[in-house]
Each structure stands twice: as C-alpha cells, then as structure tokens.
Amino acid sequence: MSIIVSPSLLSADFLHLAKDIEMVNESPADWFHLDIMDGVFVPNISYGLPLVSQIKKAARKPLDVHLMIIQPERYVEAFHKAGADILTVHYEACTHLHRTLQQIKSLGMKAGVALNPHTPVHDLDDIIQDIDVVLLMSVNPGFGGQSFIESTLQKVTKLKQLIKETTSSACIEVDGGVNFETGRRLVEAGADALVAGSFVFNSPDPKKNIEGLKNL
Numbered sequence: 001m002s003i004i005v006s007p008s009l010l011s012a013d014f015l016h017l018a019k020d021i022e023m024v025n026e027s028p029a030d031w032f033h034l035d036i037m038d039g040v041f042v043p044n045i046s047y048g049l050p051l052v053s054q055i056k057k058a059a060r061k062p063l064d065v066h067l068m069i070i071q072p073e074r075y076v077e078a079f080h081k082a083g084a085d086i087l088t089v090h091y092e093a094c095t096h097l098h099r100t101l102q103q104i105k106s107l108g109m110k111a112g113v114a115l116n117p118h119t120p121v122h123d124l125d126d127i128i129q130d131i132d133v134v135l136l137m138s139v140n141p142g143f144g145g146q147s148f149i150e151s152t153l154q155k156v157t158k159l160k161q162l163i164k165e166t167t168s169s170a171c172i173e174v175d176g177g178v179n180f181e182t183g184r185r186l187v188e189a190g191a192d193a194l195v196a197g198s199f200v201f202n203s204p205d206p207k208k209n210i211e212g213l214k215n216l
C-alpha cells in the first residue's frame with residue numbers, strides 16, 4: 001500500500017488559500033493536515049474553527065486536524081462540527097486521554113494521539129488499542145520549516161513493534177521536517193503517513209513533491 005500524504009496548510013498561501021486547497025484536491029495527497037495552535041501549549045498561534053469550517057467547504061479529502069492546544073477535550077465537539085475527520089490531541093495536553101479518545105470516536109471521527117519529541121513511545125503501552133492514528137512529532141511543535149529530529153526514526157521502529165505486539169490497528173503518522181530524504185527513511189522504518197508543510201508549499205512545484213512523497 002502506498003504511503004499516506006497529508007500536506008500541512010500551515011505553509012500554504014493564506015491570501016490565496018482556495019488555490020492551494022484546489023492544488024491538494026487535484027494531487028494524489030490523501031488528507032489535509034490542519035495545525036491548530038493556541039499560543040499556550042505551543043509558542044505560536046495559527047488559526048481556529050472559522051477557518052476550518054471554510055476549508056471543509058473546499059476540501060474534497062479528509063481533514064486531519066492536529067490540535068496543539070491545552071485541554072483539547074473542550075473543543076472536540078466544535079471541531080467535529082467544523083468538519084474534522086481525524087482529530088489528534090497531544091498526549092502531553094490530556095489528563096484523561098482515554099476519555100478524550102472515546103469522546104472523539106463517539107462522534108464518528110478517527111482518534112489521533114500526538115507525541116512530542118521527548119515523549120517515549122512506551123507511554124502509549126496501555127492505550128494503543130484505543131488509538132486510530134499515532135502522530136510522532138519529528139520537530140518541536142509550533143512552527144513549520146524546522147529540521148527533522150533524527151531520533152524519530154527509532155521511535156517509528158519502537159511504535160511499529162508495539163502495534164505488532166498488540167491487536168492495535170493504529171496508523172503511524174510523522175510530522176515535521178519531512179522531505180524526500182527523511183521521508184524515505186521514515187517509510188523504511190515503518191511510517192504509514194507523512195505530513196509535509198514547507199516541503200510542499202515552498203516548492204516551485206508542490207504537486208510534484210506530493211507525488212514524489214506518495215511514491216517513496
């Protein structure tokens with residue numbers, strides 16, 4: 001099966017967002033990755049619910065929403081209404097992760113859990129069966145265009161092993177510093193899905209980079 005590619009709109013041209021959304025619609029990308037930042041969990045503020053609802057009207061692929069916010073359980077219903085198909089919360093931001101995942105799934109969305117670079121994979125030992133998507137951060141969340149953190153490759157291997165040892169069907173998604181070179185190594189290590197922001201939207205030929213990632 002080919003790799004899932006989820007272009008991050010954080011690096012898109014917000015003055016001409018419809019154009020970039022259409023480019024992703026027409027490309028072989030699988031999902032739209034939307035980065036929601038609250039300026040508290042991460043040192044940056046991105047965009048919120050009104051924009052997600054607008055993106056939903058133009059997007060013809062699932063919305064993969066990455067919440068970098070504290071107490072994300074407060075907004076599960078709102079992001080569902082705005083059109084999220086996959087809703088990912090940070091492990092580090094959730095006191096009652098099990099409850100939050102059930103809340104997400106009860107609304108018909110896929111439930112994702114993101115791990116910061118310092119959070120060990122084994123923290124998911126007792127919850128892996130309840131997760132649809134594990135999002136491994138390969139940069140410190142908050143900004144696009146940062147360099148890939150090498151230790152993520154070992155985390156992918158460990159996570160693959162954990163999934164194999166259990167009855168989990170979780171998908172392994174990696175976010176941050178993804179390009180052809182890091183992407184290829186991530187796929188070899190066992191990643192199922194790749195997020196790419198600057199590598200897609202800062203390229204003179206974004207569609208070609210999406211196609212290249214699809215064919216890794």
Ligand code: DX5
Pocket residue numbers: 008010011033035066139140141142143144145146175176177178195196197198199
């Ligand atoms: C970072 C975000 C990423 C970001 C990735 O906090 O979660 O999704 O857009 O950007 P690149 O691909 O440029 O590292």
Ligand code: ZN
Pocket residue numbers: 008033034035066175195
């Ligand atoms: Zn992200």
